[in-house]
Amino acid sequence: MRRHLGRGLLGWRLLVVATLSAILPCCSDRRNIQRGEELFQENCAICHAVSNLDLKKQPPKLDGLFQSKTLPSGAPATDEQVRRTIINGIGTMPAFDQRLSSADVNDLLGYLHELK
Numbered sequence: 001m002r003r004h005l006g007r008g009l010l011g012w013r014l015l016v017v018a019t020l021s022a023i024l025p026c027c028s029d030r031r032n033i034q035r036g037e038e039l040f041q042e043n044c045a046i047c048h049a050v051s052n053l054d055l056k057k058q059p060p061k062l063d064g065l066f067q068s069k070t071l072p073s074g075a076p077a078t079d080e081q082v083r084r085t086i087i088n089g090i091g092t093m094p095a096f097d098q099r100l101s102s103a104d105v106n107d108l109l110g111y112l113h114e115l116k
């Protein structure tokens with residue numbers, strides 16, 4: 001009887017996990033670094049991976065961004081701050097709120113963390 005109950009519970013648990021993973025968009029908080037790199041190449045590299053742009057203020061290199069305590073602007077080097085920078089823009093850097101979804105920004109942050 002008890003054994004039977006145990007098996008039933010396991011079955012339920014499997015069912016719940018299977019249902020949840022079907023309902024929730026897969027891995028919504030997991031960062032896809034490869035996609036982050038693609039997004040970076042498409043949206044950011046044009047400024048951040050080249051030098052001598054025709055801009056008054058040259059975009060900073062983003063290698064090791066999260067290794068330092070502060071961003072080039074002096075703001076804290078946190079995910080939240082960098083997310084804000086991407087969404088709102090800063091100085092001559094455009095806002096990406098119309099171009100990138102919050103999942104895109106997550107993937108980008110994942111990639112930026114990989115840049116040592």
Ligand code: HEC
Nearest residue numbers: 043044047057058059060071072073075085090091092093
């Ligand atoms: C049109 C050129 C341009 C593009 C495109 C661009 N940036 Fe920037 N970015 C800049 C410039 C210029 C600055 C320096 C702004 C300042 O401090 O006035 C900057 C600064 C930053 C900073 C540092 C912010 C700080 O607080 O010091 C981060 C992080 C950043 N950009 C990330 C990104 C990411 C990620 C993308 C792609 C989604 C991107 N940028 C696209 C020009 C650009």
